[in-house]
Amino acid sequence: DAGVIQSPRHEVTEMGQEVTLRCKPISGHNSLFWYRQTMMRGLELLIYFNNNVPIDDSGMPEDRFSAKMPNASFSTLKIQPSEPRDSAVYFCASSPGQGTNEQYFGPGTRLTVT
């Protein structure tokens, strides 16, 4: 299995621009999670989906952030407009469900907003 795939691996953009991060979960997994990691705040859960439905988006910092999961094999996290404080590493993780809970992480996208 290829594992969780994220793209791009690195993104550098200017303040005010729209940023879209992409994630392909492991085939057959029914839960998907978006996290943000920074030195100051550590690992933060932004939003998670179960069977493509958003379950809890209380971790999304602002309305500038949005996430979608149009099908079981693809999810996006969008930031519009981006700000320098959004600079972080964004991880996507998926979980097989059936109560097993373990999550499998992608390699992350390092976002730099200048």
Add this chain to the structure above:
Amino acid sequence: AQSVTQPDIHITVSEGASLELRCNYSYGATPYLFWYVQSPGQGLQLLLKYFSGDTLVQGIKGFEAEFKRSQSSFNLRKPSVHWSDAAEYFCAAGRMGGYNKLIFGAGTRLAVHP
């Protein structure tokens, strides 16, 4: 409130020495417990997990962890540390029926001296 605490932010050990990383949890019931490792610039990798049964669980890379209900702890151990074990380690907890959501500790950064 549910929480996972890793009391040690940084730990330094000499190569070949034994290692124990602490993790305490606060949950309404016995949770599922996990340890993840994150090498620099990488995503989180699952080291081991505890669901039920034998309280001593074995993981990858020679790591093991022991669940102690009376102490609400799930400490990670390794008898002899290698320089390649230098990384950040995260303890996490979840529960059955929780949409596979995990609560992560703040992490312990391990440095290994030659």
